[in-house]
Amino acid sequence: MIRLDKIQKKYDLGDTEVAALHEVSFEITAGEFVAIMGPSGSGKSTLMNIIGILDNATGGTYYLEDYDITALPDKEQARIRNTHFGFIFQSFNLFPELSAMENVMLPMSYAGVAYNERKKRAAELLDQVGLSHRMSHLPTMLSGGEQQRVAIARALSNKPNLILADEPTGNLPTDKGQEVLDILTDLHKQGTTIVMVTHNDAQGEMAQRVINIRDGLLASEVRR
C-alpha cells in the first residue's frame, strides 16, 4: 500500500543542515498493524509526518498504491489526507468551538458530502464508539477518553484506508487508553491498515510489526 524509498528529511538551520531522516526505506502492506517506536528525537515523528503527507521529504520517493506522490500539488495532497488517511493525535485536537457531532462532520465537508449525509454518518460513527448520548456536547464537556473516541470517529468519517495514530494513549489514563487500543484493534480486525507511533513496549507488542527508529535510521524491524 505504501512504499518509502530512501526517504530523507533535512532541516535547513541557516548555515548548518540537520538530517532528521537518513534514507529510510520500508513498505506497509494493506491490512497491516504497524508500530513505529523510538526515543524522543529519533525521527519517528518526522517519519509519521511524511507518511501522512503532513510534511514533504527532501529526498527519496513515496509510493501510495504504486503511484509516486512525492511532489503532488497542495490540492491533491489535501485530498489524499482527507479521503485516504485518518489522523488520531496524542492531544485529541478536537475543535473546542464545535460539538462532538460537528467535529466528526468537518472532514466530510471537505470531501463534499452533503450536510444531511454528513450528519447521518457522524451519528452512526459516534454510536459505534459508544458516544451516541454525547453528540451535541462540546469537547470541554467530555472526558479525555471520550474526546479521543470522538477523534477516532472523526478519523473514520471518510472511510480511510489508513489510520495514522500518533501516541493515541499518551494523554490518557491506562484504562481509558486500553479502550482506545481496543477500538483500534477492532478496526484492524475489520481490515483497516493502522500505523501507530508509541514508545510503550506493551502497545508495540499488539502490532504485527514494530519498526524501531534510532537517529533517523531504521534500526530494527520485528515481525510477529
Next chain:
Amino acid sequence: MNMKEDLTLSVRAMFLSPIESMLLILGLALSIGATASGFGMFGKAVEDGKQMLKLSEFREIVVRPKESAEDMLQPLVETSEDDDFNLDFEDLDAKSVSPAISYSYISSRTRLRINTSALLERIANREQPPEVQAEPQTEQSAQPTSPADAGQAQAAQPQQSQPQDGRPPEPSLEDLATVEGPEPTVDELAGYEVSDEFFMAMNINAAQGSVFTAQDVANGSKLLVLGANVAATLYEDGEAVGRQIASFDRIYTIIGALEETGTVYDDMFFTPSELASDSTGAQAARGPTGGGNESLHFSVDDATQLESAEAQLTSWFDSIYGVGMVSISVPREEAEAIISRNEKIAIITLVLALAGLLIASVNVSNILYSRTLRRRKQIGILKALGATRRDVFTMFLSEGGLLLVVGAVFGIAIVLAFSQILSSANGEGSFNYLAVALGVLVSSIITLAFTVVPALQAAKVPPAEAMRVE
C-alpha cells in the same frame, strides 16, 4: 444552519472573543461610516453646484452704479462725494453690444405698504390731538367684546379724524386710496420693480393670469405679479389674481401669479419699473419706495459667453459714464468660487475619512494576523483533516468579510445619524445617497483587501503544525 463546519468554527471563534470582535467592528463601522459620509458630502457638493449653476441668476451680468455697489465697503464720507447719478432705463440699450445677450431688464428692490383697515386706523389715531386720542383708545379697548360693535368703530373712526387735517409729513387719510373686497392678510409685501424681460430672463411663467408686457412697463401701469407663495397666502381664500390692492394713493391690480420656482422669488411681488415709464416723472414718483438701488441685468443663454459679454458691456458703460463709474459683476463667478470651496472642503473631509479607514483596515489586518499566529495548530489540524490552502484562505477571508458586513451595517447607521444631524442644520437631503453607496462599496473593498494578507498567511501554515505538542 447548513454551513460548512469550518465556517461554523470561525463564527463561534469570533463570539468566543467578543471584545476583540466588537472593537474591530466598531473601528470598521466608524471608518466605513465616515468614508461613506465623506463620499455623500462630496457627491452632494458636486450635485448642488451643478444645480445652482443651472439657475438663471447665474447667466447674468449685473451692472450697478459704483457707489451703491460699494456701499458696504466704503465709508459714508467717501461715497457721498460722488454726484448723485443713477443708471436709467435707456442703459438697457447696452444689450445690443453683444449678440450673446438675449434679455436685459432693470430691477430694484421695493416694498409695498397696503392700506389695510388697521393702517387706516393707526393713521386716524395719530392725526388726533393727544388729549382726544386717550378717549377713543379706552373706548376701543372696552368695545371688542362684541365683533359687530368693533366693526362699527373701525368704520366710524376715519370720519372722526377727517376734520383734523394737520398735514403731517406722512400721508393723511384723505390721500389714501381704498379698494372694495376682502382684506389682505398682511400689510406689507417685499418685491422688485422690474422691466418686462425679467420674466423671460428668469424663465418664470405665470401659473395664473399673465405677466406684464413691455407696453405695461412703458405706460407705467400699476400692476402686480405675485410669487407663488405670496399669491397663495395674500388672501384667506387663496384667490389673488384679479383683485386690487391700495397702497398710499395708488391702486394696483394683481394680473398674475407665478409658477413655483423654489427660490426667493416665490415670496416676492413684481411691479413694472417706474424708471422705465418716463424718466422725468418717475424720479419724483419713486419717493416712498426709495430709489437708487436699481441694477441692470443682462442675461446670456450660453454661460461660456459671460466673459466676453462682460468685457463688451464694460467698454460700453466706460464710454458713456467714464472708466470705473459703474460696477459690473458676474454672479456666476462668485457662485463658482463658493462651489469650488465647498467641493474642496468635502474632498478634505473625504481624505481624512479615508485615512481613518486605512488605520482601521490595518488594525483589522493586524488582529486577523495575530489570530492566524494563535491558530497555527488549528490550521494544521484542518489541513491534516483535508483542508486545502484555498479552504483555509476562504475561511479566514470569510472571517474578515463577516466583520466587514457587520461593520458596514453599523457604518450605514452612522451615515444616517450624520445625515440627520446635517439635515437639521442644512435642510433636507444633505447627502447624495448614490455617493454614500459608492463610499460603502469602496471602503468595503479596501478593508477586504487588507484581510487578504492575513488570510494568505493562514493558508501557508504547514499541516505538520497539527502534530506539534504544546
